[in-house]
Amino acid sequence: MTSTVLDVTVMLLCVSASVVALGGVGGDPHGDTPGPTASAVADRLSTETATVTYGSGPPVDGDSAGGVEPADRTYHGTLAELLVAAAATTSGPDAAGDDAADASTGTDDAGSDADRFRPRAVGVVSAAVGSRVRLDVRPERATPDGYRPSPIGDAGRGVGGIAIGSEPPRRADATAAVVTVPATASLPESVDRFRVVVRAW
Numbered sequence: 001m002t003s004t005v006l007d008v009t010v011m012l013l014c015v016s017a018s019v020v021a022l023g024g025v026g027g028d029p030h031g032d033t034p035g036p037t038a039s040a041v042a043d044r045l046s047t048e049t050a051t052v053t054y055g056s057g058p059p060v061d062g063d064s065a066g067g068v069e070p071a072d073r074t075y076h077g078t079l080a081e082l083l084v085a086a087a088a089t090t091s092g093p094d095a096a097g098d099d100a101a102d103a104s105t106g107t108d109d110a111g112s113d114a115d116r117f118r119p120r121a122v123g124v125v126s127a128a129v130g131s132r133v134r135l136d137v138r139p140e141r142a143t144p145d146g147y148r149p150s151p152i153g154d155a156g157r158g159v160g161g162i163a164i165g166s167e168p169p170r171r172a173d174a175t176a177a178v179v180t181v182p183a184t185a186s187l188p189e190s191v192d193r194f195r196v197v198v199r200a201w
Contacts, residue, residue, distance in 0.1 A: 037175050037200055040200075041177065046179055048128065049078050050124050052117060052121050053073070053120075054075075054116040079128055083121070086118045133198065134168060135197070137162040138161045139160075139195075140191070147193065176199050178196065180196070181194045
């Protein structure tokens with residue numbers, strides 16, 4: 001693996017997945033076309049790997065393309081690791097939100113390496129899981145009573161949350177699963193892991 005975003009390092013993925021059926025009301029708004037199951041999406045997040053390439057500077061003059069971006073940085077990991085790396089470089093909750101389609105175009109080339117990496121990582125994951133999946137990523141900390149949400153933007157480090165995809169339609173039959181990813185030592189002490197909630201319909 002080459003360099004990472006900010007001080008986020010590739011982590012060994014310890015996955016805990018559970019599937020819970022959510023009570024759907026009425027029929028599938030997509031007709032007879034079966035959608036993905038949350039468990040299948042969770043498994044894909046945990047096992048499928050991808051590489052995100054992002055430049056370290058503004059575009060430079062190219063040949064026929066009229067300009068190419070220096071592509072000298074890459075991040076390779078599972079889809080879940082890409083989500084966590086993106087969440088670890090956000091400044092607030094719901095970096096993608098319901099506007100994930102806009103955030104996933106990979107055209108945010110201004111600013112820091114994190115600004116270039118984040119939309120591309122979101123785009124890779126969004127394309128992999130499809131349009132009938134909602135992903136909510138949140139940092140958590142360990143307490144004597146179990147894991148609890150971590151403060152967003154803790155200690156100015158910009159550790160936030162990410163939401164990818166739209167909410168399931170009200171009348172859709174949906175399933176849910178949870179994937180947990182341990183935080184790296186480079187993150188604030190109040191962040192022990194990330195919780196990825198998967199909803200599919």
